[in-house]
Amino acid sequence: MTSTTVARNVVTGLRDMGVRHVFGVPSGGWVDYMEAIRTTDGIDFVLTSHEGGAGFMADVCGRLTGVPGVCFGTFGPGATNLATGVGGATLDRSPMIALTDEMPAPLRGRTVQMAIDHQALFAPLTKTTMRIEADGAADTLAQAARIALSGRPGAVHVGLPQGMSAEAVEPAAIGPIVPDAPPAPDAAALDALTAAFAAAAKPVLAVGLGAVHAGVQDRILALAERFGLPVLLTPMAKGMVPEDHPNYAGVLFHALSDMVGRTHAEADLVVAVGYDPIEFNYESWMKDGLALASIDVAPADIDRAKHPVAAEVVGAIAPALDALLALPAGARGWDLAALAERRAAMFAKLxxxxxxxxxxxxxxxxxxxxxxxxxxxxxxxxxxxxxxxxxxxxxxxxxxxxxxxxxxxxxxxxxxxxxxxxxxxxxxxxxxxxxxxxxxxxxxxxxxxxxxxxxxxxxxxxxxxxxxxxxxxxxxxxxxxxxxxxxxxxxxxxxxxxxxxxxxxxxxxxxxxxxxxxxxxxxxxxxxxxxxxxxxxxxxxx
Incomplete structure (x- = not known):
């Protein structure tokens, strides 16, 4: 089999998983990767003015394409500059692969110009951190992409040991990346959810970024309309319910949130769909004692001494919404005309x-x-x-x-x-x-x-x-x-x-x-x- 190089395996692997742009500021150790990008159709290097900007750009590419965005930074200051954008991808839940130079094995732990432990630097900012080996670079990148895309998306750091890029290796391909599917919801948890919902007089829907990732917009609209429920959005879930929809109740945490609060203050149950407290924790807006029913890929992060958790469905979001939609239709105790008046008054102030x-x-x-x-x-x-x-x-x-x-x-x-x-x-x-x-x-x-x-x-x-x-x-x-x-x-x-x-x-x-x-x-x-x-x-x- 004709040999290739580590750099070309890395670049063709990224291209084949769907990456079209790599953002960053080059280093001497990145030159072989740059040449591989230059001579590979379907992928380009975008020179940025600062590695932090490169990280932000990779974050947004990951959001819009569903393929991990890719950015690069060199040793030390390049990596620390990049870190701002990498942390952003993790806490804004965007799939990313953050590449950096790393010292070759004999120099790790030595006193070397610009050298810090990149694995330690990126550990708290990413879902995980790893480094390539010459004969397994494609497999490492495929693993990084799968982790970045699975569960709550985020960044994965991959170190590129300097001097490895030109090593001759056998060609290795990366096929389509299949994220880990969320587990099916537990039947008992679904029963608790439907029971809590059926018992509530005025449940309110709180929709977060996880619902965007799950692609359940149609189900949320159907649920709101079937039972006459107000819908609250977190800022990054904007667009899940149009602002002129009769069940739209506003965005939490942002302007005139006191007017939005007049709605959720009336609720006796919050049904949280893909709600991620990284945007706004529950305790900051839910009145004390208000119960929660959570539907998400991760357990609810809430002070359970203040807020009883009536139901907690962890896993795929769509089946839980389907279970609620299967309940007999009928409007709850909400006055949608009063909701419309509050909504109109809020927009008039804006x-x-x-x-x-x-x-x-x-x-x-x-x-x-x-x-x-x-x-x-x-x-x-x-x-x-x-x-x-x-x-x-x-x-x-x-x-x-x-x-x-x-x-x-x-x-x-x-x-x-x-x-x-x-x-x-x-x-x-x-x-x-x-x-x-x-x-x-x-x-x-x-x-x-x-x-x-x-x-x-x-x-x-x-x-x-x-x-x-x-x-x-x-x-x-x-x-x-x-x-x-x-x-x-x-x-x-x-x-x-x-x-x-x-x-x-x-x-x-x-x-x-x-x-x-x-x-x-x-x-x-x-x-x-x-x-x-x-x-x-x-x-x-x-």
Missing amino acids: KGREGRFGPCAALDVLRDVLPADGIMTCDVGAHTHLIGQHWRTPRPGTQIMTNGWSAMGFGLPAAIAAKLCRPDTPVCCVLGDGGFLMTVGELATAAREKLPIVIVVFTDNDLALIRIKQEKKANPIYGTPVRAEGTIGGPSLFGVPVTVARDPAEFRTALEAGFAADGPVIVEALLDSREYDELVLRKDKP
């Missing part, structure tokens, strides 16, 4: 208003300009809380945020990855000016790749969430102004043109031009951050 240009009006205009099938990514900040509640999301995957990890700097790399994965789909990102500064260097990546994305920067020169918390404690504003005044600076950044908008009309014109452009465009909206004060950081618990 509507853009006359006067100074604020973030609500900016989101209204952007939602109107971006096509319904477009993708909007966002960064972390006060604007995220508005987006979580206010942004109309027609289906999962059309609004992309980080909420389990919540790293500032996520939004721009996320948009780059979304456009690479969905080249025919309009893509934009919404960033605060603080988060924008964290990964502004990735503008160079967007320009180099000639990606037509619209980068919306909400400039208020204010880290608003922290400033609001300071003021609530009657503390002076300190350390939160991004700059004294003005704009992000200049008519272009890294070759990306900048248009400044000072009112909704200017903003609309700039957006329309931006979406018609053939490359990346920045639209900077100069906004009044005081609008956030009355909308975000409200009480979640009655």
Whole structure:
């Protein structure tokens, strides 16, 4: 059999499992892998400005394609830079394979420039960590992909020992990756679930990211409609129930969560479907004593002294929903007309208003300009809380945020990855000016790749969430102004043109031009951050 190299087995293996992009900053030890990528059809290396951005990009590729996203970092600082994006994939539940250089066996544990223990570094940030051997690289990558995709998805770290890439080995292929299927639910647990549900007068559905992964949107809608139930969403489950659906009750944890709380305060049972407390733990919003019925691939993480667990179904989600749907139909005690009034009142508060240009009006205009099938990514900040509640999301995957990890700097790399994965789909990102500064260097990546994305920067020169918390404690504003005044600076950044908008009309014109452009465009909206004060950081618990 004709021999090949370790590098080529790694690269062809990634390509054959469906990986189309590898993100990172190269090292000397990565050169053989780069050459293998260059000469292999169907896979490309994307040079990023920072390894953290590479991790965010791989995260979003994993979300959108269902194939583990792949990123690379070199020894020491390359790996620690990469770690921010790797932790994001694990806590945002995105499948990822994070590759790093590692010292060859004779140098492990020695004092060597840039050397740290990457296996130890990535252990708490990933589902597991491993390293390749020359004759088993393909098998290791296949195992890493299966683990990354199984259960709650996440990152797996794979070390590439330096000097191994050029070794001659036999060709090895990777076939389709089949994740471990969740187990079938226990019959007794299903009986407990149906009994708890049947006994409840006002059960409420709380739907999380696990339900998105399970693909049970139709069942959730059918369950809500069959029994007249309100549906609460976690932020990363946006799109599972349309905002105009009569059973939609709002998003937990984000803007005006006190108004959302008026609904779940009436419940006598929370039926949690794929609810992942990494977004928002139960105790922070459920009234004391409120019972839980959990349906998920993992056991419920809840203070059981405060909240009785009436049922806990661990395993495949769809069969548990089918068991509930098999119960006799009939509306429960919910007043859906009152729910509609609360929903309308909440959205009225979030509507853009006359006067100074604020973030609500900016989101209204952007939602109107971006096509319904477009993708909007966002960064972390006060604007995220508005987006979580206010942004109309027609289906999962059309609004992309980080909420389990919540790293500032996520939004721009996320948009780059979304456009690479969905080249025919309009893509934009919404960033605060603080988060924008964290990964502004990735503008160079967007320009180099000639990606037509619209980068919306909400400039208020204010880290608003922290400033609001300071003021609530009657503390002076300190350390939160991004700059004294003005704009992000200049008519272009890294070759990306900048248009400044000072009112909704200017903003609309700039957006329309931006979406018609053939490359990346920045639209900077100069906004009044005081609008956030009355909308975000409200009480979640009655």
